[in-house]
Amino acid sequence: MRMNEGVEWAVHSCLNLAWLGEDRAVPAAKLAAFYELPAAYMNKQLQALARAGIVTSTSGPRGGFRLARPPEKITLMDVVAAIEGSEEAFRCTEIRHRGGSGSGSAVSGRGDTPCAIHTSMRKAELAWRRELASQSIADIAATVDEHSPAAAERVRRWFGDTRT
Amino acid sequence: MRMNEGVEWAVHSCLNLAWLGEDRAVPAAKLAAFYELPAAYMNKQLQALARAGIVTSTSGPRGGFRLARPPEKITLMDVVAAIEGSEEAFRCTEIRHRGGSGSGSAVSGRGDTPCAIHTSMRKAELAWRRELASQSIADIAATVDEHSPAAAERVRRWFGDTRT
DNA sequence: GTAGCGGTACTCGGATACTTCCTGTCCGAGTCGTACTGG
DNA sequence: CCAGTACGACTCGGACAGGAAGTATCCGAGTACCGCTAC
Numbered sequence: 001m002r003m004n005e006g007v008e009w010a011v012h013s014c015l016n017l018a019w020l021g022e023d024r025a026v027p028a029a030k031l032a033a034f035y036e037l038p039a040a041y042m043n044k045q046l047q048a049l050a051r052a053g054i055v056t057s058t059s060g061p062r063g064g065f066r067l068a069r070p071p072e073k074i075t076l077m078d079v080v081a082a083i084e085g086s087e088e089a090f091r092c093t094e095i096r097h098r099g100g101s102g103s104g105s106a107v108s109g110r111g112d113t114p115c116a117i118h119t120s121m122r123k124a125e126l127a128w129r130r131e132l133a134s135q136s137i138a139d140i141a142a143t144v145d146e147h148s149p150a151a152a153e154r155v156r157r158w159f160g161d162t163r164t
Numbered sequence: 165m166r167m168n169e170g171v172e173w174a175v176h177s178c179l180n181l182a183w184l185g186e187d188r189a190v191p192a193a194k195l196a197a198f199y200e201l202p203a204a205y206m207n208k209q210l211q212a213l214a215r216a217g218i219v220t221s222t223s224g225p226r227g228g229f230r231l232a233r234p235p236e237k238i239t240l241m242d243v244v245a246a247i248e249g250s251e252e253a254f255r256c257t258e259i260r261h262r263g264g265s266g267s268g269s270a271v272s273g274r275g276d277t278p279c280a281i282h283t284s285m286r287k288a289e290l291a292w293r294r295e296l297a298s299q300s301i302a303d304i305a306a307t308v309d310e311h312s313p314a315a316a317e318r319v320r321r322w323f324g325d326t327r328t
Numbered sequence: 329g330t331a332g333c334g335g336t337a338c339t340c341g342g343a344t345a346c347t348t349c350c351t352g353t354c355c356g357a358g359t360c361g362t363a364c365t366g367g
Numbered sequence: 368c369c370a371g372t373a374c375g376a377c378t379c380g381g382a383c384a385g386g387a388a389g390t391a392t393c394c395g396a397g398t399a400c401c402g403c404t405a406c
Binding site for chain 2: 350351352353354357358359360361362
């Protein structure tokens with residue numbers, strides 16, 4: 001069960017966009033260059049964020065991406081859902097209703113009762129989602145500022161530079 | 165982020181093994197036939213459970229798999245870890261240390277400070293793991309017995325039958 | 329000098345290859361039960 | 368009748384294909400800026 005690598009890129013980019021403010025747009029190529037990542041693939045991740053309404057995109061010169069709303073309103077759950085999709089990791093295929101097991105193997109006598117395994121898995125996954133939803137981009141930015149106060153300024157300086 | 169389908173099979177099989185008791189071994193082919201699943205692939209999942217010490221395997225006639233310990237001692241976390249592996253879903257590749265970002269982009273000034281994103285992701289994942297670890301096979305079996313008391317007996321009857 | 333216009337460069341967005349992992353299958357090694365043979 | 372032995376069948380275990388999803392890339396559509404030209 002591996003999470004897409006793009007999630008890491010997306011969260012980092014959201015942090016950078018948060019530090020740069022919402023008054024300027026940053027091209028995908030620049031966000032990628034900051035970490036020496038493939039620009040086209042970074043663009044793909046940002047497109048997913050745009051589709052999810054987390055960032056807004058503008059074309060043409062001086063275009064790029066910027067946060068669609070304040071960092072306090074963007075949770076990790078939002079970003080993960082944008083890249084990974086909203087479906088559950090555990091997919092209950094209802095095998096209990098197949099085969100010689102008749103209609104009741106591990107969980108139910110009739111089709112009505114929910115699959116106990118599915119319920120347990122969902123419970124765990126909800127705990128995960130709840131934890132992700134409780135942390136915003138602003139929270140992470142605050143943590144970083146606390147541990148290394150120069151980080152935000154360093155980002156602003158690097159992106160302020162016109163080279164590459 | 166999709167979980168392996170084998171997890172569902174493994175948990176269902178653990179439930180069945182729990183109902184059948186630990187005094188008899190059940191072949192992979194029979195566990196698979198119960199749900200009309202491919203026997204060889206089911207065998208693969210059971211092998212993983214065996215490597216993790218959740219079930220024990222015996223070869224030859226009358227052989228098969230049985231639970232290695234009481235269902236109360238087997239958690240969902242154990243099963244998921246056996247099939248999926250123990251590594252985290254979110255893989256921090258430390259992109260913050262690459263590229264023009266120098267050595268401190270989103271998280272740290274030096275290599276010492278932990279990646280804040282990684283920390284947040286891990287926190288969520290730990291919540292997930294904790295929830296999985298809190299539920300045992302016995303718990304699920306109890307839930308099923310509550311909702312459809314006939315399930316256990318039906319399983320015992322089907323597996324007791326020599327056909328297929 | 330100013331307004332209008334065309335060209336150019338830049339950006340996103342989706343369509344297209346390549347790699348990795350999950351899914352599914354196959355065959356060989358080992359083991360137990362059984363039947364046969366000999367005493 | 369009983370013990371020993373050889374055979375056969377059954378099961379796990381790991382090695383081997385096929386397919387879906389993630390990863391990476393490229394090219395076209397659209398847009399804003401800039402310079403030029405005409406008034």
